[in-house]
Amino acid sequence: MNGVILYADDDVLQPNSFENKLFSKFHADSKYPILPITSIQDLKRTIQSLSTIRVLILDWEFRVPKEDPDMPDRNENPLDWLMSHHIYSLIYIYSRVDIKDKIKKDLKTRYGENKIFFKRKAIGNSESQEYESIYNDIVKFEEDNKHMELPFIWSQSINHFIHSIFNELETASPNWIKEIRDTAKNDGAEPVSEVINIFNNLLNESIIQNKTLRDALNTYSYEDQDTYENQDKPEENTAKLYQRIFYTKITDDAPIMTGDIFKFNDNEYGILITPECEIREKKEFALDFLIFEIKNINEYLLKTYNYGSNGSPFNEIKEKQKEKLRKIFNNSDSTIHLLPSFPFLSENINEANNTYNRCACIYLRKAFAIKKKEEYDDKRIGYKLNSPYIQQLRQRYVAFFGRYGVPAIPETLRDFNLSG
Template sequence: KKSSMEGVVLFADDHIYSEDRPEKALFESLRSDLPVLGVQSLELASKAIQSIGTFSAIVLDWQYTQDETFEDIAKELGTGKIPITTAQKEDAAYAFLLTNNFYSLIYIFSEKDIEETYGEALRKKFGDRIIIEKKDENFTIKRVSEFKKKILEGIDEWKESNRNLSLPLKWTVAINESIQQIFKELSEAEKDWILEIYKSAQSDGVDPELFVIELLQLILSESLVQNTALIDALRNEGERNLDFNDSDEKKKSLSKLFSRLHYSELKPDAPLMTGDICEIDDNKYGIIITPECDIRKVKKNHDLYFDLLTFSKDSFENSFKQKHVKDESDRVFNQSIQAMHFLPSFPSLSTNLDKGIAINFTKDSIKIKSAELQILINERPRKFKLNSPFIQNLRQRYISHIGRIGTPAVHSLVKTWNINN
C-alpha cells in the first residue's frame, strides 16, 4: 500500500549514498512510493529548504559523521562547493531545527536516542508535527521494508489525525504553481519585466522595491482565488465541526491567532511603510497612515510631515467608560461607531494579548516632521506594523470621517409626506 502523503519528502542522512548501508536501501525504497529528495548534510538540507520551500515531510538523521564536499549534489542545488563539517558540531541537528522555519512534518530517524534530551524542546516548537524514532540493531538492509512501512504508516497516521495541518501544505503547492505560471507569463511578455516595472515605479516617485513586491502579491492573489483545488480544500476544512470551547486557554489561543492576522513583527532593517506602529513616548503609539506612494518622498524631504493616528496604552479600556461605546461592546470590532476605530490584541500592550486599541478620529490624528519621526524611530525602534487589509480599512474610515459633509435636516412633514406615500 502506497502512502497518501502529497508533495515532496526531504531525506537528510549522511549514509544515503553509501553502499551496503540500510540508510541507502531505505532511501531507494521510499523513492518507489514518494517523490524524495536526498541530501547528505544539514547544510544541503538548509539549502534545499531555501531553494524549494515547503516539503510535505522531512526525514532527518541526527548524527552526521562524514567530512567531505558533495560537489555534484551541491551543484545541482546551485550552492557550489559546501564543506561538510557537522561532525564537530555536537548539536548540529538540534540547531538546524531551531533555526530553520519550515512548515512540514518532521520525522527524526536516528541512531541517537534524542527523546529524553531534546524531545520537550522540539515539541514546544513543532507541536504535533514531529515524530521521533530510534534506529536500533534491527535496522538492517534485510529489514528495511519493515522500517519503510513504519515510516509511511507514521506519516499517514499523522496526516489523518492532523488534517487541519495538511491544508497549508496544499496552499504551498497552489502558491508554487501560481507563481511559476505568473513568472512564465511575465517573462514571455517582456524579458526584463522586473526591471521595467521597477523603473516605472521609480519614475513615479514610489518605493520601487515595495511596489514590485506588492504588485506581484496582488497578481498572485488573483491567481489563487481561481485555484479550484485550493478552494475545494478550504471548503472541506470549513465543513469540519468544532467543539464549543470558551476556556481562557482557547480565548488566548484565538487572540494569538487574530493578533498575528492583524500585526506583523518588523525586522530591524525593515523599510518605513504605511501601517508601521511607532512608539511616540512611554504611553503613546502612532500608526503611520501616510499613503505608501508618498512614503519615499516624505522620508527623503525632512521638512515634510508624516500623518499618524495615535492611541495610548489604556485607550481601549478608557473608551469603554463612555456609554455609547459600552452599549456597542459586542460590535466594536465591526467598526459600528462612526468616529472610532478598534483593533484587537496588540502584542506590545500585553503578553496575554488581552488589550486592544481604540482610536478616536476627532482627536487622535497628528503630524510629525519627517526628520523628527526618523530620529524617534532610531531611539524607539518599530516592533510591529498593521497588516493589510486592516490598514486600508483604518485609512478609509478616517478619510471618510474627516471628509463628511453636513446637510440641512429634512422637515418632519416632508418625511411624513414621502414615507406615507
C-alpha cells in the first residue's frame, strides 16, 4: 500500500535512543517513507494535513512539556483523541506501558479487530529485531486488508486534484473565494455553502477522469474480503451502507440546507425542499417541506399490494409477491416517493433507529406544506438527504403536478401500430 508511516513517540528524535535507532532503520528502507512525531499535539496537526497514512506507530505515554521547570513531570496518552477521531490506516500501539484490556477492547470496537494492534517494546531486543517484527506485522496487516488499497488510491487522487484546482482558481483570480462568495450573497444564496459546492463540483469533474482510480475501481473485487454470506448480518450491513449513501449526519451548528430532515411530532417528519438560494431570505419566516408519516409505508403496502393483511413476514410470502414488492423501490408509482433505510428517530431518545429497515413513503399529492419558523425551529433531527437524492425527490414532486392529460386513443389504433 502507498502512504506515509507516522512514528509518534516522544523519544523518536532523542539521539542514540532505541526509538531513534528504530526510526533510522525504517528511514533507511526506501519502501517506507516515515515521519517522526514527538507529541500528541503534533500528531493531531499532522493527521489533519495528510491524505494517506500507511501505518501509525504510536507510543502510549508522552511527556507533557513543562511551562515551568519547577512543575512535576506529567504524562498524557492518546486515548481520548483516538476515541474521538477516525483514522483510516493500521494503528500500531507500540509502548513499554501495559495497556488495560478494557481500553484495548474499546479501541478494537471503534477501529476494527484487525486494524489496531498492541505490541510491547521488547526489552533487550535490538532495533534490527524489532524492525523485522514490526515489518512482518505490517506486511500481514496489508495482506489481510487488501480492500484498503483502493481507498488509499482514491484519497491520493483527491489530494492531487485539490492542489491542481486551487492553483487553477488562484491563477484565474487571486480573489476567487471572495468573488464567488459575494456573488452568491448578492443573489440571496447561502454564500459559504455556495463556495464549497462549486469547489466540490470541480473536484468531482476532475476526479471522475482519473485513470488510475478508474482502473482500480474496475478491477476491484470483494473476493479480497470476507464474502457477503460470511458477514454476521449481511442485510443490515448493506442497509447501513446505503443509509450512509442516502443521508449524512449534520452538526448542530450546520446551516439550514435543502434536504435537511425534521421531526414535527412522534409520527410526522418533513424534508426541506426550499431551494438553497432562497433559504437565507426565507428562513426567518417560513420554509417549504414535503411532509410524511411513519405509518405511510404500511398503509401503502396494505392498500396497493394487500401486504401485511395476514401478518406474514416478508421471508414467508411467495416469491412472486416478493418480486412485486421489491420493484416499489424503483419509484415507478408516480404518486409516491420511497426513501430506503430512513433515519427515523427512536421513540425515546434522539438517535437513529438502529434496525435500518424502516422506509419513508411520501404521498406526493398531499406532502407539500409551508411551515413557519416557530413550527420548524429546533426540529432538525441531525440528518439530511444527500445529493442527488434530494434533487430527485424535488423533481419527482414537481413532475407529479406538472402532468398534462391527453385524450386516449382507440384500441384498434394501438393494435394497428403494434402490428406494423
